[in-house]
Amino acid sequence: xxxxxxxxHSYDRARTVLDAVAFEVRAGSVTGLVGPNGAGKTTLMRAxxxxxxxRGGRVTVDGHDAVREPERVRRALxxxxxxxxxxxxxxxxxxxxxxxxxxGVTAAExxxxxxxxxxxxxxxxxxxxxxxxxxxxxxxRLALQATLIHGPRALVLDEPTDGLDPESRxxxxxxxxxxxxxxxxxxxxxHVLSEIEAVADDVVILIDGKxxxxxxxxxxxxxxxxRLRDRADEAERMVSTLPAVxxxxxxxxxxxxxxxxxxxxxxxxxxxxxxxxxxxxTLEPVETTLANTYRDVVARSRNRGNGGLPS
Amino acid sequence: xxxxxxxxxxSMLRERRGFLVPMIYAAVLSATVYLFFVSFGExxxxxxxxxxxxxxxxxxxxxxxxxxxxxxxxxxxxxxERGTWLPLLSSPVAxxxxxxxxxxxxxxxxxxxLSVSVPIAALSLLFGGADLAVLGGLYLTxxxxxxxxxxxxxxxSTIFHRTWTAALVSVGGAxxxxxFTAAIYAALGGFHSEGGHPTWPMYxxxxxxxxxxxxxxxxxGSRIGWLWHFLALGSxxxxxxxxxxxxxxxxxx
Numbered sequence: 001x002x003x004x005x006x007x008x009h010s011y012d013r014a015r016t017v018l019d020a021v022a023f024e025v026r027a028g029s030v031t032g033l034v035g036p037n038g039a040g041k042t043t044l045m046r047a048x049x050x051x052x053x054x055r056g057g058r059v060t061v062d063g064h065d066a067v068r069e070p071e072r073v074r075r076a077l078x079x080x081x082x083x084x085x086x087x088x089x090x091x092x093x094x095x096x097x098x099x100x101x102x103x104g105v106t107a108a109e110x111x112x113x114x115x116x117x118x119x120x121x122x123x124x125x126x127x128x129x130x131x132x133x134x135x136x137x138x139x140x141r142l143a144l145q146a147t148l149i150h151g152p153r154a155l156v157l158d159e160p161t162d163g164l165d166p167e168s169r170x171x172x173x174x175x176x177x178x179x180x181x182x183x184x185x186x187x188x189x190x191h192v193l194s195e196i197e198a199v200a201d202d203v204v205i206l207i208d209g210k211x212x213x214x215x216x217x218x219x220x221x222x223x224x225x226x227r228l229r230d231r232a233d234e235a236e237r238m239v240s241t242l243p244a245v246x247x248x249x250x251x252x253x254x255x256x257x258x259x260x261x262x263x264x265x266x267x268x269x270x271x272x273x274x275x276x277x278x279x280x281x282t283l284e285p286v287e288t289t290l291a292n293t294y295r296d297v298v299a300r301s302r303n304r305g306n307g308g309l310p311s
Numbered sequence: 312x313x314x315x316x317x318x319x320x321x322s323m324l325r326e327r328r329g330f331l332v333p334m335i336y337a338a339v340l341s342a343t344v345y346l347f348f349v350s351f352g353e354x355x356x357x358x359x360x361x362x363x364x365x366x367x368x369x370x371x372x373x374x375x376x377x378x379x380x381x382x383x384x385x386x387x388x389x390x391x392e393r394g395t396w397l398p399l400l401s402s403p404v405a406x407x408x409x410x411x412x413x414x415x416x417x418x419x420x421x422x423x424x425l426s427v428s429v430p431i432a433a434l435s436l437l438f439g440g441a442d443l444a445v446l447g448g449l450y451l452t453x454x455x456x457x458x459x460x461x462x463x464x465x466x467x468s469t470i471f472h473r474t475w476t477a478a479l480v481s482v483g484g485a486x487x488x489x490x491f492t493a494a495i496y497a498a499l500g501g502f503h504s505e506g507g508h509p510t511w512p513m514y515x516x517x518x519x520x521x522x523x524x525x526x527x528x529x530x531x532g533s534r535i536g537w538l539w540h541f542l543a544l545g546s547x548x549x550x551x552x553x554x555x556x557x558x559x560x561x562x563x564x
Contacts, residue, residue: 085394101314102404
């Protein structure tokens, strides 16, 4: 549904904001987009939403090219930017009505859609209340419903839970899951990794404009923490050459080892370490969470010299 | 009806400044006319009528020169500041409809501001000393000027992210146009009493209507001057609107 192919962008020649990013968001699924501040997440989302023209690559939404057919893309897509605010001087119903009219929804259909949107935002009783009198959480729900009023098949949501209380966050995330269940393709960014983990089927990690390969961890490949008595840096180099190892990251005297796909037992790795003359003190499994994966990807990226600091 | 225009008008008239600005303008105009009325006392009403017409011309031009660019300047920069711009840009509404809606709403607000002074200006007809054609010409000129400056403010508004910056630049630009064109006119020898100098720089000057009104020259040459003045203002307005369209089509934040 949303296809991003080799997307590149830079605001000036000195710094590349997006570097050949590629991924797909399928209909009926939620893809999480995570990365440190300045990683290029917002630029990527704006390119999908036709708000900027990328320097290279291609974005299609529901088969329409974002550069050549921007109006068709905007019909197929709902975009909720970061810190989006509804029109404060309008009432809840007027705000939804404006976006429905803007999308060309017929008068006959408009009333039904507005009522349904108010119902889903929990604002049925506040139809004629000015938006400026709503809480931040209700404004965010209203903004989300305005994004959906023209019935888009794909959604791009930039930090939709930013600044909300835990209850409102839960409600917004539940509605996002519901939208995917109804067949929509959803791309969502958030700095709260547990939210992405709770709602997303796939995750794209972006660091310094590049998509980072987090495949082994994200797909549940086993991960182990190995502690050594000394010479951890030498052991890291040795372990990284083993065919059973997909990735290794050193943290002080410990190595975080991700096994290659199809390898379930770390015994061969432990034996190779001992054979090489290192003193292994601990070997323990690590529970794979998005937070762990993200941390390791950022650490690997920083070791390669192109990493940003996680926020 | 263009949904952006509908929304803009609704928002404009609900905001406090939407009705405060015309009210303050009407109050200032009325107070000034009253002072003239009191100070004239026993003198002939013809002089009072032409004085009121002149006073309306001056105050209206000042109000138009300040408020018209401000109306346009807030139209897009204000949306950016409030966080409503990107949802609007990414909605399915065509970019030209956004530009047309914002431009029409700004123009209508300027015309509303102008219409506030109509009853006061009509007093000059009551007292005599000014004819309907002159007053009509005054309003037509100021309407064209107001719409032009509102479009200029709208064009500036597409560049800046802060309403105040856009407001300062657009009002500064309008006033700068007065100084810049007068400077070119002066450099070409325009303020010397001898004739034969080119007057084209002044066609772009927003105060040119004063020269025509208060010059007292209503011959054919003056009518051509009006025409060139309208064309010059129109070209600024059309150029500004084209700039807005281009910026919105390109896109962006």
